[in-house]
Every structure is written in structure tokens, then in C-alpha cells.
Amino acid sequence: MKECKKAKRLLSAYLDGQASRPDTLFVKQHLEICKPCSKEYNQLCQVKELTVAKKHQKLPEGDFIFSLENEITNQEAKNLPQSISLGSLARRLIFFPAALVILFFFLFFTLGSPDGYVSLEDKILNQESITTDTAARLILGINS
Amino acid sequence: MEEKMLKDSFWIDQFLSGNQRGFTVLVEKYQNKVMNIVYSLIGQDRESQDIAQEVFLKVYHNLASFKKRSQFSTWLYRITVNATYSFLRKRKSFRGNDEVLEKITAAGSNPQEALLKKEKKELFEAALAKVPLKFKIALVFKDVEGLSYREIADILKCRLGTVESKIYRGRQFLKKEIFLKEEE
Numbered sequence: 372m373k374e375c376k377k378a379k380r381l382l383s384a385y386l387d388g389q390a391s392r393p394d395t396l397f398v399k400q401h402l403e404i405c406k407p408c409s410k411e412y413n414q415l416c417q418v419k420e421l422t423v424a425k426k427h428q429k430l431p432e433g434d435f436i437f438s439l440e441n442e443i444t445n446q447e448a449k450n451l452p453q454s455i456s457l458g459s460l461a462r463r464l465i466f467f468p469a470a471l472v473i474l475f476f477f478l479f480f481t482l483g484s485p486d487g488y489v490s491l492e493d494k495i496l497n498q499e500s501i502t503t504d505t506a507a508r509l510i511l512g513i514n515s
Numbered sequence: 516m517e518e519k520m521l522k523d524s525f526w527i528d529q530f531l532s533g534n535q536r537g538f539t540v541l542v543e544k545y546q547n548k549v550m551n552i553v554y555s556l557i558g559q560d561r562e563s564q565d566i567a568q569e570v571f572l573k574v575y576h577n578l579a580s581f582k583k584r585s586q587f588s589t590w591l592y593r594i595t596v597n598a599t600y601s602f603l604r605k606r607k608s609f610r611g612n613d614e615v616l617e618k619i620t621a622a623g624s625n626p627q628e629a630l631l632k633k634e635k636k637e638l639f640e641a642a643l644a645k646v647p648l649k650f651k652i653a654l655v656f657k658d659v660e661g662l663s664y665r666e667i668a669d670i671l672k673c674r675l676g677t678v679e680s681k682i683y684r685g686r687q688f689l690k691k692e693i694f695l696k697e698e699e
Contacts, residue, residue, distance in 0.1 A: 422658035
């Protein structure tokens with residue numbers, strides 16, 4: 372019984388010719404004297420024959436590669452930059468000048484005014500008389 | 516020399532250097548093997564074709580990362596197994612090929628006799644569909660594709676003993692499916 376257990380465990384590898392030399396010898400000798408193990412071995416042989424003879428699936432000649440290449444082309448087209456439409460071109464053209472204007476105002480207000488500089492707003496609040504020349508100087512940032 | 520006789524590594528290098536023909540030759544060489552493996556595992560023709568396509572798309576996009584430490588076929592089969600698992604995970608309700616499963620159920624009380632008749636291959640496929648996937652993968656690589664235990668261990672990233680055990684258990688499962696009713 373102990374030998375049968377060992378033989379049954381080795382039958383599959385023996386069938387595939389993958390058992391070690393001592394194991395192969397053991398199984399071979401055991402099968403000659405043990406009917407139940409011999410029966411099991413025959414059944415395993417039939418199972419293997421059926422698996423090997425299993426109908427092989429074949430892809431339609433040429434069709435698979437054709438559809439595969441189409442799929443690759445589609446995927447690559449998706450990854451390419453989109454052709455620039457008029458709308459997106461306009462959006463791009465507007466974006467950069469708008470960004471420059473925003474940057475200008477940001478720098479203008481965050482860097483602060485130089486010492487002694489009086490803004491046009493302050494002049495108006497202090498009710499100072501504003502001439503065209505002063506206004507121009509203030510707008511241009513020339514300290515008066 | 517015929518194109519298919521050249522080594523896979525030659526065609527991989529061709530493809531990586533910009534020659535698309537390299538990829539086409541690899542697909543032509545392996546498409547039926549991949550299809551056959553996937554079909555043997557899931558038993559569904561249309562889905563098998565989709566999975567086979569997914570496998571080759573992965574190969575196309577990742578061939579540059581293939582290190583050539585193993586054979587190309589080993590790498591390809593590993594992708595095939597992973598794609599099949601991924602497909603089955605997405606379809607948790609998958610229960611094998613229902614059509615052939617119905618045939619084996621309808622075969623009556625003596626499946627061995629039926630196996631010997633006209634429908635024996637179909638009935639066998641139904642029995643194969645019932646084998647748990649973890650055993651069936653090793654069994655398909657061994658008996659359908661004729662790979663060695665070593666090659667299967669490389670594909671499945673497991674030990675030789677594990678491969679031997681999976682094949683053994685897969686065959687035991689098939690044997691029971693085919694011969695059990697006869698013994699009753």
C-alpha cells in the first residue's frame with residue numbers, strides 16, 4: 372500500500388518522462404506487479420492522449436494581424452497630438468498675452484512702489500491739483 | 516533562409532530598430548499558440564481572440580522592456596497567462612464553456628463510451644473546462660503546447676515540484692471527470 376501511494380504520486384511525472392532515474396525504475400517495476408496502479412496508469416495515458424489530441428484553435432489567416440495592426444494604428448493616433456483647430460488656436464493665442472498681462476499686474480502690485488512715490492489715487496484723495504503733465508508722469512511712473 | 520527560421524531575438528532587434536516586419540513575424544509565429552492556450556483555458560472563441568489581441572498589443576508596447584534574460588516565448592506566455600487571469604477577474608461570473616458543459620451532462624451514465632464516439636473531443640473539452648484554472652494552465656502548457664516542466668516553471672514563476680504537482684492534480688481531476696461514472 373505504501374508503495375502504491377508512492378507510485379501513484381510519481382505516475383504523472385513518469386508518464387511525462389520527467390521522473391528521476393531511480394523513480395522511473397521504481398514505477399516501472401511497481402506497474403509490472405500492481406494491477407490497480409497499472410489501471411490508473413492506463414487511465415492517465417488516455418487522459419494525456421486526449422489532451423495532446425485536443426483540437427487546436429487557429430486564427431483566421433491574415434485577419435488577426437490585420438485587425439491587430441489596425442488597433443495599433445488607432446492607439447497610436449490617439450496618442451499623437453490632436454490637429455490644431457481654429458478654436459484651440461485662438462485659445463492658445465489668447466492665453467499667452469493674457470498670462471503676460473496678469474504677470475505684469477502681479478509684479479506691479481507686489482513689488483510695491485519706490486520710496487517717495489505718490490500714486491495718482493493718493494493725489495486725488497489729498498485733493499491735489501492734477502495737471503496733464505503730472506498725470507502723465509504718474510502714469511509713466513516718473514517721480515515728481 | 517525562411518523568416519520563421521530566424522531566432523526571435525533577431526526579429527525583436529529588427530522591431531526595436533524600427534522595422535515593423537520584426538513584430539509581424541513574431542505575431543505570425545506565435546498567434547496560433549497564444550490563441551490555443553487562451554482557448555484551452557477559457558473555452559470561448561470570441562473572447563479568446565480578444566485576449567490574444569490584447570496580449571500582442573502588450574508585446575508591441577513593452578517589447579523594449581523585454582530584457583532577454585528568458586526566452587521570448589516564456590515572456591509571451593507569461594503575458595498570456597496574466598491577460599487570461601485579468602479577463603477572468605473582470606468576469607467573475609465566468610463558469611467555463613457552458614455549451615460543452617451541457618453536452619457532457621447530457622452524455623448519460625457512461626461517459627467513457629461516449630468519449631469513444633463522435634463527440635469525444637468535445638466531451639473532453641467539457642471535462643477540461645471543469646478543471647480548476649491553476650491546474651489547467653500547467654496541463655495545457657505540458658500536453659497541448661508540449662513544453663517541458665522547466666519551461667512551465669519559468670512561465671509560472673514557480674518551482675519544478677509545483678509544476679509536477681499541478682499537472683498531476685490536473686490529470687487526476689480530468690481522470691475523475693472522464694472515468695468516475697464508469698467506476699460507479
